[in-house]
Amino acid sequence: MKKNAASIPHSIWPADALRDAEKEAADALGITLFELMQRAGEAAFNVARQHYPDSRRWLILCGHGNNGGDGYIVARLAAAAGLEVTVLAVESDKPLPEEAQAAREAWLNAGGEIHAETAAWPEGADLIIDGLLGTGLNSAPRENIAALIDHANAHAAPVLALDIPSGLLAQTGATPGAVINAAHTVTFIALKPGLLTGKARDVVGQLHHHALGLESWLAGQQTALTRVDAALLPRWFTPRRPTSNKGDHGKLVIIGGDHGTAGAIRMTGEAALRAGAGLVRILTRAENIAPIVTARPELMVHELTATSLEESLEWADVAVIGPGLGQAEWGKKALQKIENFRKPMLWDADALNLLAINPDKRHNRILTPHPGEAARLLNCSVAEIESDRLLSAQRLLQRYAGVVVLKGAGTVVAGDEGAISIIDAGNAGMASGGMGDVLSGIIGSLLGQQHSLYDAACAGCLAHGVAADLLAARQGTRGMLATDLFSTLVRVVNPDVFDTEDDEPSNSFT
Numbered sequence: 001m002k003k004n005a006a007s008i009p010h011s012i013w014p015a016d017a018l019r020d021a022e023k024e025a026a027d028a029l030g031i032t033l034f035e036l037m038q039r040a041g042e043a044a045f046n047v048a049r050q051h052y053p054d055s056r057r058w059l060i061l062c063g064h065g066n067n068g069g070d071g072y073i074v075a076r077l078a079a080a081a082g083l084e085v086t087v088l089a090v091e092s093d094k095p096l097p098e099e100a101q102a103a104r105e106a107w108l109n110a111g112g113e114i115h116a117e118t119a120a121w122p123e124g125a126d127l128i129i130d131g132l133l134g135t136g137l138n139s140a141p142r143e144n145i146a147a148l149i150d151h152a153n154a155h156a157a158p159v160l161a162l163d164i165p166s167g168l169l170a171q172t173g174a175t176p177g178a179v180i181n182a183a184h185t186v187t188f189i190a191l192k193p194g195l196l197t198g199k200a201r202d203v204v205g206q207l208h209h210h211a212l213g214l215e216s217w218l219a220g221q222q223t224a225l226t227r228v229d230a231a232l233l234p235r236w237f238t239p240r241r242p243t244s245n246k247g248d249h250g251k252l253v254i255i256g257g258d259h260g261t262a263g264a265i266r267m268t269g270e271a272a273l274r275a276g277a278g279l280v281r282i283l284t285r286a287e288n289i290a291p292i293v294t295a296r297p298e299l300m301v302h303e304l305t306a307t308s309l310e311e312s313l314e315w316a317d318v319a320v321i322g323p324g325l326g327q328a329e330w331g332k333k334a335l336q337k338i339e340n341f342r343k344p345m346l347w348d349a350d351a352l353n354l355l356a357i358n359p360d361k362r363h364n365r366i367l368t369p370h371p372g373e374a375a376r377l378l379n380c381s382v383a384e385i386e387s388d389r390l391l392s393a394q395r396l397l398q399r400y401a402g403v404v405v406l407k408g409a410g411t412v413v414a415g416d417e418g419a420i421s422i423i424d425a426g427n428a429g430m431a432s433g434g435m436g437d438v439l440s441g442i443i444g445s446l447l448g449q450q451h452s453l454y455d456a457a458c459a460g461c462l463a464h465g466v467a468a469d470l471l472a473a474r475q476g477t478r479g480m481l482a483t484d485l486f487s488t489l490v491r492v493v494n495p496d497v498f499d500t501e502d503d504e505p506s507n508s509f510t
Helices: 015-029 033-051 066-080 098-109 143-154 215-219 230-236 262-274 286-295 306-315 329-338 350-357 371-378 382-387 389-400 435-448 453-475 482-492
Strands: 057-062 084-089 127-131 159-162 184-188 206-210 225-228 251-255 279-284 300-303 318-321 345-347 365-367 403-406 412-415 420-423
Touching (some): 015 215, 033 098, 033 159, 066 159, 230 453, 251 435, 262 279, 262 482, 279 306
Parallel strands (some): 057 127, 279 300, 318 345
Antiparallel strands (some): 403 412
16 A cells, blocks of 8 residues: 555544544634535545546445545536546435535535436446445445445446545454455545554555644644654664764573574574664574574574573563574473563563463563464454454553554554554565564664663564565565565664665555
C-alpha cells in the first residue's frame, strides 16, 4: 500500500470515538454535519479526478448510511463535471440519516437517478466509487451488500473507497466477510486503526487523508494511538557526540543458538551491532563459536555455561534471550537464570514459548511475539489474535506487563502507560525466516543506547521496517533475506547522514 506520507497524520483515533468527535468538532467550529459531508464528497471527487483523469463513466455504490451520503455528493459533482454517472443504492426500511437524506435529495434535484441494488451494471464503467459501508460496521456485510462487493472486485474498473473499504472493520482491520479491494481509499477527519493493521494492506490501496477543515480542533486533542513512520526516525536516531566511546552505547548480552540454530543468534548479534550497540556478547553452544566469529569477528562469542551466564549478566546493560534458544533443558535453565535480571531485557522466540508455560509479569521486559506466539501466550487461536490486534496487544500487556510488540503487517507496540503505536513501515518481503531475530537485535541495541523500553520498541520496529522498505525499493519483495537488511539498516539509523527518501517508493506503506 502506498500513500503520500506528508498528508497522513501521526495521530490515530479509536473508531468508536470518531462519531462524537466529528459532531463536537463541527459544533466548535460552527460547521454543520451536512457541510462536512459535502467536504468529504468534494475531497473524494478531487482524488478520483487526480488519479483517474481520463475516466468518463463512474459507477457509484451507495449504502443506507452516511457513507452512502458521501457517495451522493460525489455523484452530483461528477455529473456537474460532465461525467456519465450511474448510482446504485441499497435500500432499507429505516430512514436515511438526516445528512445522507439531504445529499440524496440534492442528487435527485440535480436530475440524477437512483437505481436499485439489483439493477444491471452499466456497460463500460471505468471507475467505481465505494460508498456502501462506513466505519460503523462491526460484523460481516449482509448478503446483498456482499454480492455488490464481490461484483465490484470482479469488475475491471478500479475502486475508490470512501472513508474505508466496505467490509474492513475500522477499529481492528479485520475482514469477517466480503471486503472491497480498493485501489485508493480517501479517509476523512482522522485515521482509524483498521486502516493501518490487520488486513488493511491487502485492501486499502493508496491511502489519502482529508481532515475536512477540522485540523485546528484535532490538533488540540489527545489520543493514545500513534502512527509511527519514517518521518519520525530523527526523533530517536540523533547524531552521536564526537567524543563518545563504545561503553556509551551499551553492553548487550544475547543468549540462544541451540544445536542447529547458530544462524538465529548470529543474526541477532550482527543486527545489534549494525543498529549501534557498543559491545555485543553472545552466549551459545560451543559448536557455534567458530562459525559466528568467522562470519562476524566484532561479536564476542562464548559458550553458555552457568558461570559465563552469571558473569555476563553482571557485565551487561541489556539482555536479549530467545533466538534459537529451543525449549529443551539447556534453554530452560538459561531462562530461569535470567528471570532475576533487573536491567532492561527482551524476550523473543522460544523464550516466549517457555513463558507461555510459566507466565509471569515483569516491567523491565519487552516481549516480541508473532501472532502464533501471541496465541500461545494468551491460550487462544491465531484467528482470535488477528481479529483484533490492538486488543490482543493490550491483553498481552495486562497479563505480562512491560512492553509488547505484536509483530505482523501493521505491528502494534503497547506500553505500560497505555500508549499504543502502529508501525507504518515494512512490506511483504519481510515474510521470511530470520526477520524476527534481526528485530530483536535492533531493539536490544536501542535499549543499550539508553532508550526506554517503549521508545526502543517503537524505534526498533520502525528502523527494521524502513530498512526493508529501502531494500524493496531497490530489488522488490520476493527473495528478500533477513541479512540483506544490514545494508540498508545502517542508513536508517543514521538519518542525519542518509536521506531515506532518496530511493524509489516500494509497494509498502512508506
